[in-house]
Amino acid sequence: MASLLHPFTNLTRLRQNGPTVIARGSGVFVYGADGKDYLEAMGGLWCTALGWGEEELVEAAAQQMRKLSFQHIFGGKSHEPAIELAEALKELAPFPVGKVFFANSGSEANDSQIKFMWYAANARGHTARKKIIARDRAYHGVTLASASLTGLGAFHKSFDLPFDFAVRAECPHYYRGARDGESQEAYCARLAADLETTIQKEGPDTIAAMFAEAVMGAGGAIVPPRGYFEAISKVLARYEIPLVDDEVICGFGRTGNWFGCETFNFQPDSMSIAKALSSAYLPISAVMLSPELTEIIEEEATRIGGLWHAFTYSAHPVAAAVALKTIEIYRRRDIVGHVRKVAPAFQARLTALAGHPLVGEANGVGLIGGIELVADKKSRRNFEAAKGVAAACARYCESEGVIVRALQDDRIAFCPPLVISEAEVGELFDRFERALARTLDWVKAEGLLAS
Numbered sequence: 001m002a003s004l005l006h007p008f009t010n011l012t013r014l015r016q017n018g019p020t021v022i023a024r025g026s027g028v029f030v031y032g033a034d035g036k037d038y039l040e041a042m043g044g045l046w047c048t049a050l051g052w053g054e055e056e057l058v059e060a061a062a063q064q065m066r067k068l069s070f071q072h073i074f075g076g077k078s079h080e081p082a083i084e085l086a087e088a089l090k091e092l093a094p095f096p097v098g099k100v101f102f103a104n105s106g107s108e109a110n111d112s113q114i115k116f117m118w119y120a121a122n123a124r125g126h127t128a129r130k131k132i133i134a135r136d137r138a139y140h141g142v143t144l145a146s147a148s149l150t151g152l153g154a155f156h157k158s159f160d161l162p163f164d165f166a167v168r169a170e171c172p173h174y175y176r177g178a179r180d181g182e183s184q185e186a187y188c189a190r191l192a193a194d195l196e197t198t199i200q201k202e203g204p205d206t207i208a209a210m211f212a213e214a215v216m217g218a219g220g221a222i223v224p225p226r227g228y229f230e231a232i233s234k235v236l237a238r239y240e241i242p243l244v245d246d247e248v249i250c251g252f253g254r255t256g257n258w259f260g261c262e263t264f265n266f267q268p269d270s271m272s273i274a275k276a277l278s279s280a281y282l283p284i285s286a287v288m289l290s291p292e293l294t295e296i297i298e299e300e301a302t303r304i305g306g307l308w309h310a311f312t313y314s315a316h317p318v319a320a321a322v323a324l325k326t327i328e329i330y331r332r333r334d335i336v337g338h339v340r341k342v343a344p345a346f347q348a349r350l351t352a353l354a355g356h357p358l359v360g361e362a363n364g365v366g367l368i369g370g371i372e373l374v375a376d377k378k379s380r381r382n383f384e385a386a387k388g389v390a391a392a393c394a395r396y397c398e399s400e401g402v403i404v405r406a407l408q409d410d411r412i413a414f415c416p417p418l419v420i421s422e423a424e425v426g427e428l429f430d431r432f433e434r435a436l437a438r439t440l441d442w443v444k445a446e447g448l449l450a451s
């Protein structure tokens with residue numbers, strides 16, 4: 001603790017209480033250095049889809065390390081795991097893909113996307129197309145460019161961000177954003193009209209792309225209303241603005257289909273994937289580009305003498321071999337089918353939480369969900385942020401042996417490994433409900449609840 005800079009952490013509390021040191025994992029559980037078990041209801045950071053201790057992935061990594069521990073793909077070099085993985089991803093993709101570019105994290109994938117969108121626009125002679133639309137509460141990463149698209153103030157403060165290419169659109173959160181009596185359909189139509197107004201105000205010829213997550217993760221595990229993506233896609237198509245689908249969380253079965261865009265019925269021009277791509281056994285991410293984007297990028301690279309963008313570890317052979325094995329396991333064990341089988345039990349326990357005095361909203365899809373803790377259910381009034389009610393709940397959760405994630409506006413996210421069984425779903429929510437009861441006692445004792 002004296003040497004390690006802990007990110008995304010309340011440092012005052014860390015100094016007082018020290019860290020929770022996790023020593024090992026097995027299935028959907030991780031174990032503290034003291035042996036305490038925690039049901040990992042966040043799959044780490046929305047990523048450990050196959051759970052901990054998956055021997056086949058360990059073996060795939062070891063074999064590849066022995067055979068070829070490193071090979072870059074610069075200057076015409078290549079290797080089998082990278083080629084095979086690109087082919088496997090093209091085959092899986094729910095939209096036509098020309099080529100696949102590899103990076104090492106979601107942030108790097110999204111930074112690469114931003115550069116590719118500018119590159120393609122420049123190649124087409126659309127040199128004024130520099131702005132990128134992203135939504136309030138979006139999370140696209142923390143590197144300079146991706147953090148600029150992230151729509152959460154905490155990631156900008158004191159970092160001199162966002163850069164001014166980022167243009168904001170509304171977050172599609174029906175619970176918070178809908179007007180009294182407004183139907184989901186009318187709400188979606190209004191957001192689409194607002195997007196169009198923004199595009200016209202900024203100037204359609206100045207916009208290079210729009211980024212969106214199917215379900216917003218770190219912004220609050222917010223599920224968009226049905227019809228939202230259909231409505232905004234029409235607007236984007238009208239102005240020939242490419243849609244970059246950030247599937248870093250939603251990809252590989254999370255929402256009950258291989259990709260979130262299938263669940264929410266939209267067709268992207270480009271897609272970012274990471275996390276479950278290797279079940280987080282090794283860092284790897286990818287950008288999947290439409291054939292049109294691929295063609296224009298390759299033409300430009302040919303014209304100017306090369307595509308001068310990549311990372312040393314782009315398509316690292318060990319990470320690529322692990323990702324290939326991960327995809328093979330997803331197929332062989334029908335992980336998407338498993339998600340569909342356990343999701344009803346998960347969603348039933350999640351949405352039942354809406355009956356609790358602290359829970360304003362409980363919503364989810366597949367094996368992802370979010371709840372919002374409120375001071376007054378009737379008026380939907382939030383607690384004062386400084387009280388840290390969701391953070392307190394997350395600490396009670398830890399004490400009850402379940403790991404969740406506290407997010408902005410007292411939202412709490414659930415995103416367990418996809419391999420979770422129905423019995424483990426029951427255990428997850430039993431533990432969570434005990435923690436929620438303790439949170440309620442604490443909130444009452446502090447006098448924070450509306451009377």
Ligand SMILES: Cc1ncc(COP(=O)(O)O)c(C=O)c1O
Binds near residue numbers: 105139140246248
């Ligand atoms: C939707 C989304 N995009 C991008 C990222 C950034 O990924 P990384 O932390 O690997 O840079 C995340 C991380 O949680 C994410 O949820």
